[in-house]
Amino acid sequence: MEDEVRIGVYICHCGTNITGTVNVEEVAEFVKGLPAVVMAKTYIYMCSDPGQNMIKEDIKQLELNRVVVASCSPGLHEHTFRQAVQDAGLNPYMFQMANIREHCSWVTEDPKLATDKAKALVSAAVRRVYHQQPLDVREVPMTPSVLVVGGGIAGIQASLEVANAGYKVYLVERDPSIGGHMAQFDKTFPTLDCASCIFTPLLSAVGQNPNIELMTYSEVEEVSGYIGNFKAKIKQKARYVDEDKCNGCLVCVEKCPWKASSEFDEGIAERKAIYTPFAQAVPNVPVIDTETCVYFSKGTCRACERFCDPKAIAFDQQDKEVEVDVGAIIIATGYDAFDPSAITQYGFGRYDNVITALQFERLCNASGPTSGKITLKDGSEPKSVAILHCVGSRDKNYHEYCSRVCCMYSLKYSHLIKEKIENAEVYQFYIDMRCFGKGYEEFYERLSNEGVKFIRGKAGEVTDLAINEEEQGKLVVVAEDSLMSAMVRVPVDMVILSTALEPRADAEVVARMFNISRSADGFFLERHPKLDPVATATGGTFVVGCAQGPKDIPDTVAQASAAAARALAMISQGKVEIEAATAVIDEELCSGCKICNLLCPYSAISFDEEKEVSVVNEALCKACGVCVAACPSGAITGKHFTTEQIMAEIEGVLV
Amino acid sequence: MSFEPKIVAFLCNWCSYRGADLAGTSRMKCAPNVRPIRVMCSGRVEPDFVLKALEAGADGVLVLGCHPGDCHYLEGNYKTMRRIALLKKMLSQLGIEDERVRLEWVSASEGARFVSIVDDMTEQVRKLGPFSRRNGGSDG
Numbered sequence: 001m002e003d004e005v006r007i008g009v010y011i012c013h014c015g016t017n018i019t020g021t022v023n024v025e026e027v028a029e030f031v032k033g034l035p036a037v038v039m040a041k042t043y044i045y046m047c048s049d050p051g052q053n054m055i056k057e058d059i060k061q062l063e064l065n066r067v068v069v070a071s072c073s074p075g076l077h078e079h080t081f082r083q084a085v086q087d088a089g090l091n092p093y094m095f096q097m098a099n100i101r102e103h104c105s106w107v108t109e110d111p112k113l114a115t116d117k118a119k120a121l122v123s124a125a126v127r128r129v130y131h132q133q134p135l136d137v138r139e140v141p142m143t144p145s146v147l148v149v150g151g152g153i154a155g156i157q158a159s160l161e162v163a164n165a166g167y168k169v170y171l172v173e174r175d176p177s178i179g180g181h182m183a184q185f186d187k188t189f190p191t192l193d194c195a196s197c198i199f200t201p202l203l204s205a206v207g208q209n210p211n212i213e214l215m216t217y218s219e220v221e222e223v224s225g226y227i228g229n230f231k232a233k234i235k236q237k238a239r240y241v242d243e244d245k246c247n248g249c250l251v252c253v254e255k256c257p258w259k260a261s262s263e264f265d266e267g268i269a270e271r272k273a274i275y276t277p278f279a280q281a282v283p284n285v286p287v288i289d290t291e292t293c294v295y296f297s298k299g300t301c302r303a304c305e306r307f308c309d310p311k312a313i314a315f316d317q318q319d320k321e322v323e324v325d326v327g328a329i330i331i332a333t334g335y336d337a338f339d340p341s342a343i344t345q346y347g348f349g350r351y352d353n354v355i356t357a358l359q360f361e362r363l364c365n366a367s368g369p370t371s372g373k374i375t376l377k378d379g380s381e382p383k384s385v386a387i388l389h390c391v392g393s394r395d396k397n398y399h400e401y402c403s404r405v406c407c408m409y410s411l412k413y414s415h416l417i418k419e420k421i422e423n424a425e426v427y428q429f430y431i432d433m434r435c436f437g438k439g440y441e442e443f444y445e446r447l448s449n450e451g452v453k454f455i456r457g458k459a460g461e462v463t464d465l466a467i468n469e470e471e472q473g474k475l476v477v478v479a480e481d482s483l484m485s486a487m488v489r490v491p492v493d494m495v496i497l498s499t500a501l502e503p504r505a506d507a508e509v510v511a512r513m514f515n516i517s518r519s520a521d522g523f524f525l526e527r528h529p530k531l532d533p534v535a536t537a538t539g540g541t542f543v544v545g546c547a548q549g550p551k552d553i554p555d556t557v558a559q560a561s562a563a564a565a566r567a568l569a570m571i572s573q574g575k576v577e578i579e580a581a582t583a584v585i586d587e588e589l590c591s592g593c594k595i596c597n598l599l600c601p602y603s604a605i606s607f608d609e610e611k612e613v614s615v616v617n618e619a620l621c622k623a624c625g626v627c628v629a630a631c632p633s634g635a636i637t638g639k640h641f642t643t644e645q646i647m648a649e650i651e652g653v654l655v
Numbered sequence: 656m657s658f659e660p661k662i663v664a665f666l667c668n669w670c671s672y673r674g675a676d677l678a679g680t681s682r683m684k685c686a687p688n689v690r691p692i693r694v695m696c697s698g699r700v701e702p703d704f705v706l707k708a709l710e711a712g713a714d715g716v717l718v719l720g721c722h723p724g725d726c727h728y729l730e731g732n733y734k735t736m737r738r739i740a741l742l743k744k745m746l747s748q749l750g751i752e753d754e755r756v757r758l759e760w761v762s763a764s765e766g767a768r769f770v771s772i773v774d775d776m777t778e779q780v781r782k783l784g785p786f787s788r789r790n791g792g793s794d795g
Contacts, residue, residue, distance in 0.1 A: 073672075073676045073679075074693070075672075075673065075676060099691070101679065102675065102676040102678075102679030102680060103675055103676070103679060103691050104687075106679035106680070106682055107678055107679050107682075107683060107684055107685050107687075107770070108684065108685075108687045109684055113687040114687060116687070117687045117690065120690050121690065121691075124690070124692065511725075512724060512725065515727060517669075517673075517725070517762060517764065518762075518764065519764040520764045520765070525763055525764055537669055537673065537727075537763065538727075581695070599734065601728055601729040601730050601731065602728075602729075622728060623695055624695055624696040624698055624699065624727075624728035624731050625695055625696055625699030625731075626696060626698035626699065626728065626731045628699060629698060629699050629700060629701040629734075629738070630734070638695075638699060641694060641695060641699060643701070643703070646692065646694070646704060647704070647707055649692050650663060650692065650704065650707050650708050650711055650713075651711050653663055653690035653691075653692060654661055654663065654690070654708070654711045654712040654713055
């Protein structure tokens with residue numbers, strides 16, 4: 001090292017978060033005795049402006065050329081302090097952070113032991129920074145487009161925001177139409193806005209926006225690349241209908257003689273083998289379900305083809321694969337509804353008139369199979385309905401979390417039943433009423449005055465075994481009324497199960513594909529629960545809506561707009577800084593064994609046949625360091641995680 | 656006073672380090688014996704690092720990575736899995752208890768798992784007693 005190493009060390013109090021257990025003054029005194037340490041200070045909030053200014057001043061006054069800040073996790077403020085040292089003229093890689101909050105003060109009870117551990121962590125950082133070298137931050141061009149995965153309200157909102165700002169969006173939806181769960185809803189709480197009235201204009205806006213390339217009936221199959229430069233392979237499933245020729249007259253649907261259970265109507269109605277999920281589908285182009293269509297099993301029928309004027313039926317259509325380049329990705333894959341047949345005591349699947357929330361949503365919907373008439377399986381009108389809360393939520397056997405929307409939609413259903421059926425009795429079996437949003441508590445209050453009966457107690461059973469005259473021919477909900485401390489039996493005609501929102505069945509596959517994590521409940525994990533709720537640990541990839549956790553429509557829309565703003569802020573820069581800490585191979589030391597060529601998961605290492613050495617392509621290198629650890633000649637250096645630096649750190653933590 | 660082991664833990668940046676952060680954010684408590692060192696991927700952990708830690712005064716070493724299939728770098732943790740298996744074999748040949756080195760998977764959401772691994776490893780090494788560098792060799 002040519003210049004004298006001059007290290008400045010700053011130990012943060014973080015209010016009392018660190019000082020609560022760590023004696024920071026003792027740590028500072030200890031640090032002053034370490035080699036090359038010029039000064040050590042403590043300060044109440046290092047991340048504040050005065051804290052950062054102190055570093056900048058000291059770098060100039062004391063000619064510091066290395067800085068260590070002992071505070072929180074680098075995930076939180078490494079960037080802040082790198083920026084601060086850079087502002088003072090130092091290379092940002094001449095900075096090291098010691099995590100004495102998350103990894104020390106917060107997890108240790110004994111002040112003496114916490115202080116000892118803090119000393120070890122700071123000493124490791126000091127020893128490490130001694131060996132750190134300046135690195136050049138590299139910039140690569142940013143592809144000015146966004147991939148949005150999922151076409152429910154979250155994906156639609158995000159797509160429109162990005163597209164309206166003038167950037168290209170690829171919106172990929174698995175189903176034949178965009179719309180997601182919101183398209184199934186009748187009314188929305190607490191305002192009782194008609195869902196179609198507020199939602200269908202958005203569907204059309206997506207279809208008409210020239211900046212949105214809509215890919216329905218399509219799935220992302222593979223994602224590669226990194227922030228600013230992702231490549232996504234998308235499979236467009238064959239619709240067997242030519243989208244360019246189809247005029248959306250839907251005569252084919254009318255003529256098709258084959259039927260299957262309707263996914264969109266949650267199985268309470270049928271659809272044809274050639275179908276659009278719902279009347280306002282976007283695009284308004286049907287698909288053929290090859291399982292049900294007789295042409296695909298027997299080669300006969302072809303009714304749709306015969307009646308199609310524009311000759312749009314294309315039985316020979318094949319799945320297509322397209323590749324798109326995008327700068328950012330917004331994941332809006334939504335949720336699955338919990339399948340209540342797992343809770344056998346509620347009798348779903350056994351009793352005709354035990355239905356799920358989404359089935360009720362379709363039953364109540366003016367565009368649904370009954371045109372909005374609430375009926376029992378036999379077509380008659382129910383006179384009494386019980387709504388069972390927390391089916392699959394707040395239940396250690398299924399999902400511990402609260403699904404957040406069920407209390408409110410249950411209240412909505414009560415209102416709709418009361419509105420449509422004169423003198424109907426409605427019972428709510430609840431654990432706690434959670435009416436937390438704007439106007440929600442007021443809605444609850446309103447429903448309480450509409451004569452809905454609230455029974456505090458989780459239902460234990462739904463049975464058709466009558467024990468008296470009154471219960472004959474009814475479904476009996478058995479529960480403990482915990483306010484009255486008494487068992488109750490309530491005979492009703494219909495039972496609605498307020499089912500939990502759960503992660504998509506393939507969430508694990510999706511997480512892996514996009515290289516993001518999931519929280520313990522299975523939903524996608526945000527970068528920070530409070531301060532970075534839509535970003536993920538993978539740069540340029542965002543999660544919004546129920547894919548991140550159960551939430552209502554207002555929260556979903558807010559998140560979608562937030563993620564769009566974040567993605568726009570990124571792509572509008574035109575360029576992006578990427579990891580400077582890549583691997584580099586010393587040609588003199590490389591023996592040409594090619595072990596690293598095979599190990600690199602990104603194929604970033606190739607072999608120079610002429611020189612007979614391996615070469616790292618820095619644009620492809622993600623700095624994992626796998627090759628560095630494997631090189632038998634020690635020819636590969638992992639910048640910013642060099643063997644020398646890590647060895648020094650090991651010595652440091654063991655003081 | 657009972658023996659307090661020193662344990663060095665290598666944590667991958669994407670899963671385990673964040674899992675450890677979560678333990679802190681959730682104010683869980685764990686043994687202070689484990690000293691974390693951040694690496695970008697558990698695949699960066701050279702067997703030399705483990706040996707160096709033992710030589711420099713550690714009584715045990717933890718290597719923590721993403722769960723199989725969840726590696727931020729696709730497959731770095733599989734390489735770690737193989738390396739650590741070989742290293743443990745070598746350690747036992749040298750007469751060093753291979754329980755002094757442990758590879759575990761901790762995801763970003765598993766703060767509680769991080770804590771239980773730390774406590775468990777601390778107990779395990781405490782039972783093994785101090786690592787004697789003098790007697791750790793083949794003449795052990």
